[in-house]
Amino acid sequence: MVALLITAAFQSQAGEDDKKGHMKVLTQFTNQLAGEKSPYLLQHQHNPVNWMPWGPAAFEKAKKENKPIFLSIGYSTCHWCHVMAHESFENEEIAAVMNEHFVNIKLDREERPDVDKVYMTFVQATTGSGGWPMSVFLTPDLKPFLGGTYFPPEDREGRPGFKSVLLQVAQSWKAEHEKIVEHGNKVAEQLAAYAASEPAGTALQASILKSGYEQFEKQFDKEWGGFGSAPKFPRPSSMSFLFRYSLRDSGDDGKKAREMALFTLRKMAEGGMHDHLGGGFHRYSVDTYWHVPHFEKMLYDQAQLALAYTEAFQLTGDGQWERITRDILDYVLRDMTGKNGGFYSAEDADSLEAHGSDKHAEGAFYVWKQKEIVELLGEKDAAIFNRFYGVKENGNARPNSDPMKELTGKNTLMQSGSVAALAKELGLPEAELKQSLSASRKTLYEARAKRPHPHLDDKILTAWNGLMISAFAKAGQTLGDARYLEAAQKSARFIKAELWKDGRLLRSYREGASDISAFAEDYAYLICGLLDLYETDFDPAWLSWAVQLQEKMDALFYDEAHGGYFSTEKDAPHILFRMKEDYDGAEPAPGSVATHNLIRLAQITSSPTLRDRADKTAKSVSSQLGQLPSAMPQMLCSLDALLAPSQQIVIAGKPGKDDTKALLKTINERFLPHKILLLADGGDGQKQLGEKLDFLKTVSMVEGKATAYVCENFVCKLPVTDPRELAKLLDAPAAK
Numbered sequence: 001m002v003a004l005l006i007t008a009a010f011q012s013q014a015g016e017d018d019k020k021g022h023m024k025v026l027t028q029f030t031n032q033l034a035g036e037k038s039p040y041l042l043q044h045q046h047n048p049v050n051w052m053p054w055g056p057a058a059f060e061k062a063k064k065e066n067k068p069i070f071l072s073i074g075y076s077t078c079h080w081c082h083v084m085a086h087e088s089f090e091n092e093e094i095a096a097v098m099n100e101h102f103v104n105i106k107l108d109r110e111e112r113p114d115v116d117k118v119y120m121t122f123v124q125a126t127t128g129s130g131g132w133p134m135s136v137f138l139t140p141d142l143k144p145f146l147g148g149t150y151f152p153p154e155d156r157e158g159r160p161g162f163k164s165v166l167l168q169v170a171q172s173w174k175a176e177h178e179k180i181v182e183h184g185n186k187v188a189e190q191l192a193a194y195a196a197s198e199p200a201g202t203a204l205q206a207s208i209l210k211s212g213y214e215q216f217e218k219q220f221d222k223e224w225g226g227f228g229s230a231p232k233f234p235r236p237s238s239m240s241f242l243f244r245y246s247l248r249d250s251g252d253d254g255k256k257a258r259e260m261a262l263f264t265l266r267k268m269a270e271g272g273m274h275d276h277l278g279g280g281f282h283r284y285s286v287d288t289y290w291h292v293p294h295f296e297k298m299l300y301d302q303a304q305l306a307l308a309y310t311e312a313f314q315l316t317g318d319g320q321w322e323r324i325t326r327d328i329l330d331y332v333l334r335d336m337t338g339k340n341g342g343f344y345s346a347e348d349a350d351s352l353e354a355h356g357s358d359k360h361a362e363g364a365f366y367v368w369k370q371k372e373i374v375e376l377l378g379e380k381d382a383a384i385f386n387r388f389y390g391v392k393e394n395g396n397a398r399p400n401s402d403p404m405k406e407l408t409g410k411n412t413l414m415q416s417g418s419v420a421a422l423a424k425e426l427g428l429p430e431a432e433l434k435q436s437l438s439a440s441r442k443t444l445y446e447a448r449a450k451r452p453h454p455h456l457d458d459k460i461l462t463a464w465n466g467l468m469i470s471a472f473a474k475a476g477q478t479l480g481d482a483r484y485l486e487a488a489q490k491s492a493r494f495i496k497a498e499l500w501k502d503g504r505l506l507r508s509y510r511e512g513a514s515d516i517s518a519f520a521e522d523y524a525y526l527i528c529g530l531l532d533l534y535e536t537d538f539d540p541a542w543l544s545w546a547v548q549l550q551e552k553m554d555a556l557f558y559d560e561a562h563g564g565y566f567s568t569e570k571d572a573p574h575i576l577f578r579m580k581e582d583y584d585g586a587e588p589a590p591g592s593v594a595t596h597n598l599i600r601l602a603q604i605t606s607s608p609t610l611r612d613r614a615d616k617t618a619k620s621v622s623s624q625l626g627q628l629p630s631a632m633p634q635m636l637c638s639l640d641a642l643l644a645p646s647q648q649i650v651i652a653g654k655p656g657k658d659d660t661k662a663l664l665k666t667i668n669e670r671f672l673p674h675k676i677l678l679l680a681d682g683g684d685g686q687k688q689l690g691e692k693l694d695f696l697k698t699v700s701m702v703e704g705k706a707t708a709y710v711c712e713n714f715v716c717k718l719p720v721t722d723p724r725e726l727a728k729l730l731d732a733p734a735a736k
Contacts, residue, residue, distance in 0.1 A: 037510045038108040039457045040076035044085065044303050048095035054115060062103040062140035068173050068180075069138040070102040070166075075110050076457040077296045078348040079362050081133040087153040088162045094153060097163060101136075101170035103257050109134075110345060110461060111508055111516055114568045118576055122191060123147040135162075137169055142576060143184030192577040198562045202626045202693045204618055206248070206643055212629035213245050213257055219630065220260050225267035227630075229624065230288040231368040234268060234281065236304035237364045237584050241633040243311050244640045244673050250733075258315070265312055268305075269324050270635065271414035275366065276389065277445040279331030281305055282366075283349070291414050291502065292397050293453075295349035295363040301585050302332050303467035310474050314671035325475055329484055332468065335456075340498075341490030342460035342509060343468045348412075352452035367410040376447050377440050384426070384433065390416040460509040462499050462522040463587075465491050469529030477536040477668040488533050495526065496545065502551060517572075517616045520565045520590035521581075523553035526595045530727070538655060538679035540688045544606065552603055553594065554613065563616030565591045582621045589635035595638035603646050603676045605692040618642055637673070644674045645713045652680040652699050652708030652719075659721070660706040666723040667708075670730055 034045040043049055052058040062069050072089075073152045074081035088094045098104050106530050109116035109132065116134070122144040124130040129149075133523050136147040146169060151162035160168070168587075173180060216238060219227040226232045230244040239261040246258035268274060270288025273282050282293035306328040313321035336344045349367040370393045374382040388616075390396045393412045419437070423430045470486045476485035499506045505518035506525070530546040533539075557565040559580070566578040567590060581589040598614035600609065604650045618625075618639055621632065629636055649667060653660030660679075667677060680699040690697035695716075701707050705721040720726050 004452055031682060033106055034283070037457055037459075037512070037514065038111055039455075039510070040074060040075070040078075040108040040110070041106055041259060042080075043076055044089065044106050047085070047089045048092045049089050049104050050095075050099045051104050054105055054107045054112060054574070056574075058103055058105050059140065066104070066140065066177075067101065067103050068145075068169065069105055069140065069142070070098060071107060071134075071136045073107045073116050073134040073136070074106060074108050074132045075346070076459075077298075077348040077455065078132045079349045080131070082350055082360070084133050084135075084150050084162075085515055088151070091153060094163050094166070097166045097170070100174070101166065103140075103602065106325070109304070110459065111514065113521070114519055114572065114575055117358075117567060117579055118191070119144055119147065121195075121579065122187065123149070125191070125194075125305075131320065139181050139184040141184075142574065143181075143188040145180050145184040145187060146373065161284065188576050195577045195579045198620070203627075203706045204615070204639060204642065205620055208622075208625050208629055209245060209636060209640055209643075210253075211626075212241065213249070215628070215630035216242060216254060216260065216633075217253075224289050225260075225264035226288075226290070227264075230296070231286050232282050232288060232290060233284040233586065234273070234301060234305055235585070235633070236301075236308040237588055237634040238630075239265060239308045239636065240311060241636045241640070243315055243671065244637055246315075247671070247673070248640060248644075259577070261308075262316070263313060265308060265321070265324075269309075269320075270415035272414040274324075274327075275331070276413045277441055279327040279447060280335075287398060289398060291410055293363075295366055297313040297336075297347040298586075299332070299336060299343055299345050299461075299464045302328050302336070303464065303471040306332075306471035307474055309470070310478050311671055311673075314478055314669065317669070322479060325479070326481075327693055329475055329487075333483070333487060337487065338458065338460065341487070342498075343465050343491060345457040345459045345461055345464060347456055348454035351454040355452055357452075357677075363410075363412070365448065365451055367412055367442065369410055372447075373444065376443055381436050381440050384422075384428075384436050385444075387426075388416060388419075388422055388437060389413040393589070413590065458510060460494075462495055462505055462507055462518055463525045465495055465525070466522070466529040467527030467587075469526070470532045473529065473532040473536040477664070480665065480668075485536055486661045488529070489537065492530060492533055492542065503548075505549070517569065520553065520567050520594070521555040521587065523557070524565070524590040524593040524597060527553070527601075528593055531597065531600050535677045538685060539680070540685045544688070546597075547601065547605065550597065550610070557590075558613065559620070562620055563613075564620035565594055565617065580620070582624050582632065584632050584634040584636075589632070591621065592632060592634035592638055595635065596641050599638070599641050600676060603648060604678070604689075606694075607692075614638075614642060641674050646676070646711075647672065647674050648676045648678065648697050648709075648711040648714070650678045650680055650696065650709040650711070651706060652682070652701045655679065655681055657706060662723045663706050663708050663721075663726055666726050667730065672730065 013678045029046050029048045031045060031047060031050050033041040036042060036053055040726060043055060107115055119136045120130045120134060121134065123134060125149060133148045133150055135149065136144050137149060138144050151165060153163060154161035155164050169594050199695040201547060216227055242261040246254040251475060268290050271285065273285045273293040280297050283296045283298055283301065284294050284469040286292050286294055289341050306325055309321050313325060332343060338344060349362045349497050350360045353364045368387060369390050373386060377385055395409045396411045419430055419433055423433045469491050472484045472488035476488060498509055502517050505522050506513050507516040508514045509517050526626050527546045534542040556569045559566060564580050567581055570574055580591065583589060584592050595614050595617045598610045602611035602614065621635060625632055625635060651660060651663050678689060680696055687697060699709055702719055702721055707719045707721050708726045710717050717729060720729065
């Protein structure tokens with residue numbers, strides 16, 4: 001019976017049911033989620049389901065009553081989570097079945113990525129795919145025996161509905177309880193063995209980087225950019241790797257790598273995945289053209305894309321990349337930043353169709369009817385705007401390419417060509433066309449702002465704030481914008497004040513800090529952010545904190561036996577097994593980021609231990625790198641740094657002085673991915689750095705002028721004071 005259930009239940013998939021909106025507020029019901037802080041859990045506090053949060057109380061209840069656990073995992077801006085909640089969890093008949101036969105647990109995957117990863121591994125292993133909402137049935141001791149993602153409420157097209165699955169599981173639990181428990185034990189053993197397995201490592205060679213490039217080249221969509229077919233995700237770490245490979249390979253492959261990345265970034269920015277009115281990027285494109293997006297906006301996407309576009313600007317000097325970088329960061333400052341400086345997690349894909357309506361729809365806030373635009377802009381400007389952004393009377397989703405059929409007659413704004421081409425076509429001066437488009441965007445943005453806004457998940461996650469600190473710091477140094485530096489500083493200060501307690505990080509903050517300990521990704525992303533922040537404002541306090549965080553991360557998560565980092569601490573409660581993440585997906589794997597952090601810290605502190613740890617971390621995934629390097633683009637970036645000669649650039653000068661700023665500008669406007677940038681200020685900052693790097697003790701200005709020392713493999717070239725001479729040193733071909 002269990003095997004039959006697994007086969008049947010796994011046929012259900014998100015993506016084929018009607019797309020109704022958010023949960024109704026059934027205030028006559030209140031469950032135990034009412035005391036939680038997570039926006040996702042609070043969305044379900046008035047379901048008729050007797051939800052409980054993940055924790056000992058729920059587990060003890062399941063054991064005492066000998067009931068299986070139904071575990072539902074999602075997040076607050078997840079469209080299909082809303083659909084299943086509306087269809088099933090608000091349904092009193094289905095809720096009654098759940099309450100009678102199961103202990104029901106709701107979990108926010110963003111708060112507890114450790115729990116999510118364990119059960120996602122099970123679902124992916126048994127179904128071949130995964131996603132959210134994730135629906136898993138567990139024994140009282142947390143062993144999974146059945147799982148899937150979205151289930152429709154009733155049987156449909158030969159697939160079991162959620163109510164049918166619940167009843168079948170309940171019947172099987174009563175009739176074959178011991179078999180199910182035995183099955184769960186075996187599943188847990190197999191998963192634990194998989195998690196503990198250590199594949200044989202291979203040598204870390206530059207040939208792995210070439211293989212990675214070749215895999216991306218085979219997957220590249222030459223017409224629309226990106227890699228693979230629909231749905232298309234941005235995955236900025238792929239672009240970061242290709243940029244780095246373009247520096248390593250001076251031949252045709254290097255040129256192709258650069259052009260693939262730039263072409264993809266341009267196509268994404270032109271498409272509907274980019275919010276042309278409000279800034280920022282949506283989660284992914286449901287089609288191959290980057291036209292129709294899944295409309296939620298995630299902080300981690302904004303952070304990584306801002307970094308990718310910043311690097312594109314450094315690499316090319318082309319102002320279009322600067323504009324898109326600012327577009328992303330200004331959106332985050334306006335809509336996703338709290339007064340305390342912390343960055344919020346996400347904005348929903350769904351929103352009310354209109355004020356006074358009780359119907360939600362995906363993209364309702366963002367899409368337009370042609371008639372609306374004409375009424376707002378007038379015939380002349382609307383004609384220009386609609387031509388440029390592909391607006392059509394019947395909607396602009398491509399036939400047979402868009403699964404979101406409710407977009408019929410509606411338009412997602414997408415750039416259909418260049419300003420120059422359209423100006424020529426219409427016989428208008430480019431300046432006039434630009435002015436018209438700019439004024440139209442402003443008018444439509446203001447009109448859109450009056451619509452019901454999507455739900456904002458105002459939870460502040462340490463990890464994602466770390467990514468955003470990197471983005472703002474890098475943009476601050478590259479673009480010379482003090483607002484971006486200030487945003488990075490403010491977030492870092494907030495995390496240190498609120499989420500750094502007793503020498504340990506906490507995971508999240510909303511109306512106070514959570515009691516959830518941070519995970520490896522929180523440490524890795526924040527350390528990276530602090531290193532980037534130091535290279536922007538040169539406050540040695542950020543370096544000191546980064547060193548402390550690295551020591552704590554190593555103590556809590558490092559695998560001394562095999563290298564690499566577990567995602568969770570040793571002896572973490574209520575976790576079946578510890579796992580290492582090795583896939584650089586929507587978010588980079590902690591080990592991939594940590595490897596580069598260790599390389600940077602090793603150069604800053606002259607620590608052979610940290611360098612050795614970086615080497616071992618990369619080697620711990622060398623087998624995976626050898627087989628499928630394109631699955632780990634962030635680790636490819638770290639491997640590139642590991643194999644590259646070290647480059648330290650020391651500026652001896654007074655902070656804020658014009659001559660110091662001129663040298664820093666020369667450095668920051670260039671794409672130098674392997675540089676370590678230090679400031680010898682002649683004061684306490686230089687003294688602190690000199691405690692780790694002896695040669696810094698004697699570095700000083702020449703003839704009273706700010707001076708640059710460019711060192712490769714700890715051998716320094718002659719110091720220079722002229723930015724033009726520094727540019728020559730930096731632009732000289734680097735050793736591979």
